[in-house]
Amino acid sequence: MTRYIEIAQSEFVHLVRSPFKTISLILFGAAVIYGCQNGYDLFKTHSNEIISIQANNDKSIANMILQYEEIEQGILDKPRRDPTIPYWAIWNTPSHAFKYPSPMIVFSLGQSEQYGYYKRVTNWSTIFDSDLAEEIANPERMAIGTLDLNFVLIYLTPILITILLFNIGGLEKDLRFDNLIYLNNISKERWLLARFSFYYLLTVILLFMLITPYALFSGILQSASLEFFHLLFIISLYLLIWFTAFFFINVSGNGSSDHALKMISVWLVFCIIIPGAIHQISSLKYPTNYMTDYLDVSRDQSNKIFELPSETLREELLKAFPSLQTTLYATDTSMNKAIINRSLSGLVNMLNKDVARTIEWSSEKKNKFIKSFSRLNPVIYFQNEINALTDTDYYAYKRYRSDIQEMIDIKINLILEDTWNKVTVDKEKYIQYVESFKKL
Numbered sequence: 001m002t003r004y005i006e007i008a009q010s011e012f013v014h015l016v017r018s019p020f021k022t023i024s025l026i027l028f029g030a031a032v033i034y035g036c037q038n039g040y041d042l043f044k045t046h047s048n049e050i051i052s053i054q055a056n057n058d059k060s061i062a063n064m065i066l067q068y069e070e071i072e073q074g075i076l077d078k079p080r081r082d083p084t085i086p087y088w089a090i091w092n093t094p095s096h097a098f099k100y101p102s103p104m105i106v107f108s109l110g111q112s113e114q115y116g117y118y119k120r121v122t123n124w125s126t127i128f129d130s131d132l133a134e135e136i137a138n139p140e141r142m143a144i145g146t147l148d149l150n151f152v153l154i155y156l157t158p159i160l161i162t163i164l165l166f167n168i169g170g171l172e173k174d175l176r177f178d179n180l181i182y183l184n185n186i187s188k189e190r191w192l193l194a195r196f197s198f199y200y201l202l203t204v205i206l207l208f209m210l211i212t213p214y215a216l217f218s219g220i221l222q223s224a225s226l227e228f229f230h231l232l233f234i235i236s237l238y239l240l241i242w243f244t245a246f247f248f249i250n251v252s253g254n255g256s257s258d259h260a261l262k263m264i265s266v267w268l269v270f271c272i273i274i275p276g277a278i279h280q281i282s283s284l285k286y287p288t289n290y291m292t293d294y295l296d297v298s299r300d301q302s303n304k305i306f307e308l309p310s311e312t313l314r315e316e317l318l319k320a321f322p323s324l325q326t327t328l329y330a331t332d333t334s335m336n337k338a339i340i341n342r343s344l345s346g347l348v349n350m351l352n353k354d355v356a357r358t359i360e361w362s363s364e365k366k367n368k369f370i371k372s373f374s375r376l377n378p379v380i381y382f383q384n385e386i387n388a389l390t391d392t393d394y395y396a397y398k399r400y401r402s403d404i405q406e407m408i409d410i411k412i413n414l415i416l417e418d419t420w421n422k423v424t425v426d427k428e429k430y431i432q433y434v435e436s437f438k439k440l
Helices: 002-016 018-074 088-093 103-107 136-142 149-165 171-173 178-183 187-218 226-250 256-285 292-307 310-318 322-326 337-340 344-371 378-389 394-420 427-438
Strands: 096-098 118-120
Touching: 002 018, 002 187, 018 103, 018 118, 018 136, 018 187, 018 427, 088 394, 088 427, 096 394, 103 149, 103 187, 103 378, 118 136, 118 322, 136 337, 149 187, 149 256, 149 378, 187 226, 187 394, 226 256, 226 378, 256 344, 256 378, 292 344, 310 322, 310 344, 322 394, 344 394, 394 427
Parallel strands: none
Antiparallel strands: 096 118
16 A cells, blocks of 8 residues: 555656646646636526516516506506407416526536527417527537536546546656566556556546535535536546546557557547547438428418418317317307407417427437447537536427427417407406416
8 A cells, every 4th residue: 555655646746747747737627617617607697687587577567467457447548459358468477488597507508508598488489489599509609718517528638638647657668667667566557557546536636626616606515416416426437437448558558659649549539530420420310400390380381370261260279179169259159350360379389389299309319319329429428418417408408398388388278268258357367377377
């Protein structure tokens, strides 16, 4: 044990006397801090924006309640968009769907900069509206400097490890005195293992020390402690895999330059070539969905609905929504075009849901295809695992889209039921609408 401590001490001296390695560690630490700070800033931005929207919604609700009171007291005339009509009452009911940020977003931005995190939902909304996608996508944000811990860990840490390890055992071979060391009552493998262990612990401890303060700042240790410790385990395992691969390279290598060349080659294969090849294969097998089906619905098929005569639309609505059969308007033989027009979003929503299922099914198939290569593509596997932990992966936003669709469905069902029952909305009824969306 004493011999291993002596090796660690000598390795520390070697590190301190190597400006190149020391500067690399400092730059790496700066990248970790910069990435975590970007995530923390995004977490605060999302949280503050959601709080602001909720505050504005509360003000809007208070103003609408006051308006109902004035209408009921005869102080205020009904506006053109009469709030006593269910359609306009529900339209004026604030209903935002939020993708609440997990505190773990500090460590991985994932798709959070590609998709929106809040949406004002109306009965005409869809889960693929343009306001659900940000104007600047991830590649463009990367070009202007957006960086997160996930990227630093997955792609930059192996480069740091290469810098730290390429001459471990290689320098001795270059100067041709390696056999003298191996004869000093320690095997070649144990000698290298002791030196590698020093750098493994150094890298792990450095990462843990830098990210733990951000876990405290963002409240992760209070609300997502299990996820945080899971992240620490993933980091330790990911680093161990790279150290193990590089250990075998150094054991069988012929010198520092040979080690460096093989290490960089391994990094290129697993971080660039394999992910790029799998991405290319998946793109050929499952081409990018340009939402042509969705555009057809929003333009052509919706217009066809609007062009149908009122009688046909009434029949289609009764078929699509059997619960309307028992409403007051369903038992009325007269034709009320206003009621029909206010119900059309229900038919359009059904078209949108059909197309959304097709698009989601296509994306799911592509994701499963990529996951099938996890053993050949471990780097992307670890990256996706971290995104899942931070609630910024594809499935997190799929759940968000489901929440939006649920809110759309509730809006439409309320509009249809109350419109066809010829309900007159008062203050109490409006408050019921408000409460129905607050539960979501």
